[in-house]
Structures are given as structure tokens and as C-alpha cells.
Amino acid sequence: MSTSTNGRVMDPAAEVLADPTAYADDERLHAALTELRANNPVAWVDNPPYRPFWAITKHADIMAIERDNELFLSEPRPLLSTAAADDMAKEQLEAGMGLRTLIHMDDPHHRKVRKIGADWFRPKAMRELQVRVDELAKRYVDKMRDIGPECDFVTDIAVDFPLYVIMSLLGLPESDFGRMHSLTQEMFGGDDDEYKRDGGSLEDQLAVLLDFFAYFSKLTASRRETPTGDLASAIANGTIDGEPLSEVDTASYYVIVASAGHDTTKDAISGGMRALIDNPGELERLRNDPGLMPTAVEEMIRWSTPVKEFMRTAAADTTVSGVDIAAGESVYLAYVSGNRDEEVFAEPFRFDVGRDPNKHVAFGYGVHFCLGAALARMEMNSLFTEMIPRLESVELAGVPELSATTFVGGLKHLPIRYSLR
Template sequence: MSTPTMDDAAKVLADPTAYADDARLHTALTHLRANNPVAWVDNPPYRPFWAITKHADIMAIERDNELFISEPRPLLSTAAADDYAKAQLDAGMGLRTLIHMDDPHHRKVRAIGSDWFRPKAMRDLKVRVDELAKRYVDQMRDMGPECDFVTDVAVQFPLYVIMSLLGLPEEDYGRMHMLTQEMFGGDDDEYKRGTTPEEQMAVLLDFFGYFAQLTAARREKPTGDLASAIANGRIDGEPMSEVDTMSYYVIVAAAGHDTTKDAISGGLHALIENPGELDRLRADPSLMGTAVEEMIRWSTPVKEFMRTATADTTVRGVDIAKGDSVYLAYVSGNRDEEIFDDPFRFDVGRDPNKHVAFGYGVHFCLGAALARMEMNSLFTELVSRWDSIELAGTPELSATTFVGGLKHLPIRYSLR
């Protein structure tokens, strides 16, 4: 096997603060794509891994889900957090969501909620989503002429949609959002509950405590919502395990709104920073579909997933040993010069747009259609009603190696 090549630029991938600094992150990723697209990263407190920064390599690894599997390291976390998570799972606790699983178990668990996100379900939901989009734009107008778009709108709209789909009471929405911030914001000073794995595990236990009560209620009396489908889900004729059941709720409730929040806020920021593209979209609303895809590419809420090689192999001529971890840098893949014409240009009409923001292959995002529909509804309402919009302060990105985006976007606007 070849000796791993060290490249200081790749260390940013194992530095949560780098994701709060677009210029720093993209400078490093541009260098890696050109000079070291399969880069060895050894940056404690994280265990070493190979950083995969080219779109084609990311896609190839995603496609080969037998050679590259999710377990035991589906995402980047510290060695201490990895060890603690494994110990918890060995003890029958911890988190094991769809992103942690491999086929055939992954496919069976995924099927429990998949009908809720199919095209027919989205068509049935669209009227309600359009109504909610109008409600939140009305609220935005009424609170004007300034707001923090992230906390006042981008969080609230998708949170309401996914909580309604689950069938949770509205008074619990705020609690779900707070726990989501603490879980995905474990590296961010504004959001994290603590610094140790035990303190961060407490967030998960709060989630589990809530959903354990919900499961008992939905098993006793199903109510025809997504929470009831999860509570009564069966694998090979047997009830889903408690770990898998609790974890299913967590991934739907948390990722089901937080990633969309990041794409919505990142999309609005891009429109403000590119007024020509905003004018183009206002003049031609038929571009909304491609505009939404471009917002998703531009913001890339899920920064990475990781896979582990099940056998010795090579990627772009670099030897990858059995048991080695590879880091799929979606942020880099979505700015790959070989795939995207002028990738650092925000283009509401970009077509084709082969972004990897939703992943690819068997782990393609379960809620992708819902996220697209929510964004289409909200921006259709927004673009048709604003007379002016500009920044009213400095946008702030969250520090994270996994899921994140803007945490504050102060804007000044006029809405009809």
C-alpha cells in the first residue's frame, strides 16, 4: 500500500470552525480537488480518514454500497465520541438511524416511512404547504421591516411542516427545535449543551424520553400520522427495535426540518448577494424549479457522510485499505469544476445541476421531495411579494462538520 500523502489543506475538514468560514473552507477544497483529491487526514481528536473531494469519486463510492459501507463510522466525530456511541449501542442504547445502517436492514427500515415521502403523498400535502408558506410570509411582512430570517422564518416553516406530518402537538415544536440545535450544533458555542460525549448524549436521551411516550401512545391508539407508522413499524414480521424506533423519530424530526432550514436561509442569502439572479427569477417564475436546486447546491446543508472500505481497493489511483474510512465531501463535490460550469457562480437557471446535496444511491435523502416542495412554495410566495430586500447585519454560519448553515441572517425588506 502507498504511503498516505499529508496535505495541510485537508485538515480543515476536521475543524468545525472552518465550516463557519466559507472563504477558508472553499479555498482549501479548491486546492484539494486540483492537487490532492484523495487526501489523507490525520487531525486529532478525530481518527484518520481519506478525504474524497471530487464529484465523480463521491458518486462512485455512493454507488458501491457493498464495498463502502456506513457502519461503523457514518459521519465525522471525535474518537471519544465514536467510542462512546459504540459503547452505548452495545448496551442497547444510542443512536442508529438510516444513515448508520447498511442493506439489507437499511432497506427494510427505510420502507417503514417511505410512503410518506412519495410523489402522491407530496401532491396531497402541497395545498397545506402552500398555505403555510403564505402564513409565514404574512408573518414576516407583519414583523418587518427587519427580522432574522433564520430564526423567524427559515426555522419555523419546515419545522411546522415536519411536525405536522409526524402528528406532534404544536406546543412541542419549540422543544424539538431546541433539541435539534443542540444535537447538530454540538461543535458550535451558541448551540452546544456541553463538550463531553456524555453531555451530548444527554440531548439524545431527552429526544428518546419524549419519543418513548409518543410510541406508547401511538401503539395504544394509532392516529394515522407518520409517528404512528414509525411506532408500529415491523421488520420481518417483528416490531422494530426500540433503538431503531427512537432513532427513526430523531432523524425525521431533526434532519426533516433543520437541513431544509439551512437550504432556505442559504438560498435567500445567495439571492440577496446576487441581485441580478433575483431579478431574473422575479421576471421568470418558471425558473423556480432550477432556482431551488441551485440554492440546495449552493448551501449543501449536509456537509459529509463517511464510509468504511470492506476490502482493499483504490480511489483515483490511491490505495485504500480494508477498514479505512473515507470522507465524502459533498460541499466540495458541489463546486467541482469538472461537473459544474463556473461552479462559484450562483445561477437560478443552472441546468443540468447534478449536485450531491441529497447524497446518492441507496442513502439518497428520504425527504428530498418534501424539501424541494417546501422551498418552492416559500420562495414562490416570497419572490412574488417583496419590493426590496437587503442585509441588515452580518450573516453567521454555524460551526459544524456535519449538518449546518446560516444560524443568523439579519435582513431589511419591504413585503406586500
């Protein structure tokens, strides 16, 4: 144990949550989280360059905090970043050029902004999109066959399939897909040496954001002048209380849909593929019983948990599992830990394609439940439904690599050897 500047005792196990490299080491991360769930489920963390926070590692506590969105607010600290990055984000917003996505907002503004894109992810819209997603799934499984017998499943397949789906939904040209992928990597992978732009400084991170805004500002002007019946047009022409969305909110809406809309699904797809390779009995079980695909997809999402955390700030003094939390203090919702909680999941470290119930928190909970959850499920279902009957054999062809991150991430490389019809 160590003591922070305010006299609170810090649990060394909790320090991994403020260490991006821990998320690239499953064994180290889960050992620490298992320790915290058992002995210190609401743990104080004071680990510069991050500002202090309370680490919440039990599923029930995460759910309770997500449920009480009037007490626990997204603003001003919706995710874990360094104090310098927090300060820069605040300054940029005050200057009218920062990022303020749905994850940054609280009700009632959050509810109004969310509504602008919500219809595009409802069941009716998903049914209309199903044929296109199935076509793309076949295209990418065919690509996998054609480039075999080896590939990097992440960079060759898992990245492009969901990127193509979300860009098509937005109505963006295929010529821009590569640029969008690179910008997303740089934004979410800023802690990983492979993805950092130049030196990965705050100025470099700001440059990534400005690139996004420049691209989407042009898109907004185009769609306002000539709407084209796509999601980009809906966002560009969205209104709140009869007034157009602000420039910041419009650009931010595009950013969260375009980036999170494909990167998180990429992580779930590649994490699911690795889980099937590591658990050949479960792969065979799924091959023999395709009716298990819906539960298998949920298990892949639980297993990979692409969004590692969100944060909330207490609006008033409160307690969580008997621990006093003062107004203004932040809590870190450790979704990775919640999805391995022994009190919720039988044998949580066993990958089970038939797991039911599966009350994972990978999509969040409550008012901030992931807007694109249905789309992610459909994409994964389509891809694996197309792939598994055609997959005659598959094994690792090298060492899988996870990205260093404290927010969104998963496998960045998954070299595999396979036989595919």
C-alpha cells in the same frame, strides 16, 4: 505538508475538513477544497481528536463510492465525530440505548427500515401535502411582512416553517415544536459555541440524545396503543420480517425524521435567501420568470449544501482515483466540494437560478439518497413562490453568521432589511 503517525503525508489543505470552525468561514473552506480538487483529490487526514480518514473531494469519486454500497459501508462510522464520541456511540448501542438511524445502516436492514417511512415521501403523498405546505408558506411570508422591516431570517422564518411542516407530518402537537427545535440545535450544533448544551461535553451530548429518546419512547407507546394515521403511527407500528422495530430503531427513526427533516431544509432556505441577496440580478431574473423556480431551488440546495459530509468504511482493499485504500479505512465524502467541482459545474462559484443540468450531491446518491428530498424541494418551492412576487426590496442588515460544524449546518443568523407586500 506534515507526516502522520503511520508515515502518510498529510496535506494541510485537508485539515480544514476536521475543523468545525472552517465551515463557518466560506472563503477559507472553499479555498482549501479548490486546492484539494486540483492537486490532492484523495487526501489523507490524521487530525486528532478525530480518527484518520481519506478526504474525497471530486464529484465523480463521491458518486462512485455512493454507488458501491457493498464495498463502502455506512457502519461503523457514518459521519465524522471525535474518537471519544465514536466510542461513546458504540457503547450506547451495545447498551441498547444509542442512535442507529437510516444513515447508520447498510443493506439489507437499511432497505427494510427505510421502507417503513418511504410511502410518506412518495409523489402521491407530496401532492396530498401540497395544499397544507402552501398554506404554511403564506403564513410565514405574512409573518415576515408583519414583523418587518427587519428580521433575522434564520431564527424568525427559516427555522419555523419546515419545523411546522415535519412536525405536522409526524402528528406532533404544536406545543412540542420549541422543544424539538432546541434538541435539534443541540444535536447538530454540538461544535458551535452558541448551540452547545452547557459545556458541550460528551456527557452533555448524551443528555441531548437521552432527551430525544425519552420523548419518543412515550410517543411510541401512545401510537401503538392508539394509532392516529400519521407518520409517527407508521413508525411506531412498523415491522421488519414480521417483528416490531427495536426500541433503538424506532426512536432513531423519529430522531432522523424530526431533526434532519427540518434542520437541513432550514439551512437550504436561509442559504438560498442569502444567495438571492448577494446576487440581485438572479433575484430579479427569478422575479421576472417564475417558471425558473424549480431550477432555482436546486441551485439554492447546491449552493448551501446543508449536509456537509457522510463517511463510509471500505469492506475490502480497494483504490479510489489510483489511491490505495485498505479494508477498514474510512473515506469522507465532501459534498460541499463535490458541489463546486469544476469538471461538473460550469462556473461553480456563480449562483445561477437557471442552472441546468445541476447534478449536485446535496441529497447524497444511491441507496442512501435523502428520504425527504421531495418534501424539502416542495417546501422551498412553496415558500419562495409565495415570497418573491411580494418582495419589493431586500438587503443585509448585519453580518451573516454560519455555524461551526462538520456535519449538518448553515447560516445561524441572517439579519435582513426588506419591504414586503
